[in-house]
Amino acid sequence: MISSERFEVCLEGSHGVVIPDTIAQPFVDNHHKRVMLISYFEYNAFKFHGALHKVKGRFMISFGKRYQKELGIYPTDYFELQLFEDTSKYGVEMPEEFQAVLDSDPEAAEVFDSFSDGKKRSLIYYVLRFKNSQTRIDKALIISENIKIGITDPKEIVKSHFG
Structure with missing residues (x-):
């Protein structure tokens, strides 16, 4: 698995972070445009997924x-990042509640799988x-019902259309 060392960064503009070429290039060379990252600041750390963009x-990478x-x-502030090869199926970790809803509804899962990444x-x-x-389950159920009836508009797909 490809990973980088931890390196120091700061925000560029309101939400961008420059990734040094020496850090990004091994991922790009191995066709990993999407990466998993861990950010570190003082005693805080958290994991997220993102896409390497050439600007x-x-x-x-976006850091909203x-x-x-x-x-x-x-x-x-300056903080640290570390990049890892993204091995997730969707380029982001699937919430277990959403996965459970799709697992229990093959028709919704089939429609979901037909969507672009x-x-x-x-x-x-x-x-x-x-x-x-529970809110995640409720939202996943709404999405699964909507995609089964053909709703694909991003604003409508997350709304409840059932009494």
């Missing part, structure tokens, strides 16, 4: 406000926004 000749808040950093990730991220397990 103006530099490798970048939600991640900044979770890590406890301000825009001027990006659409799958966006639905997974939507369910991951909720911390409460």
Whole structure:
């Protein structure tokens, strides 16, 4: 499995982080555009998934406000990152509640599997926004029912259309 050493970074703009070429290149050379990362600041650490983007000749990764808040950093802080090969099926960890709903509903699972990788990730991220397990189950059930009846609009797919 490919991994990097921990290295120091800071935010570039409001939510970007520059990844040094020496860190990013082994992943890109091995066709790993999506990576799993661990961020470290003081006594905090958390894991997340992201995509390596080339912007103006530099490798970048998004590190949005939600991640900044979770890590406890301000825009001027330096923190550390470590990259790992992403071995997840969808480029993000599937919440167990969403997986259980799909496992129990083969028709919804088949429709979900027909979506693009990006659409799958966006639905997974939507369910991951909720911390409460029951809420995750409820949202996953709504999504599975909607995709079975052909709703694919991102704004509608997460709304309850049933009494």
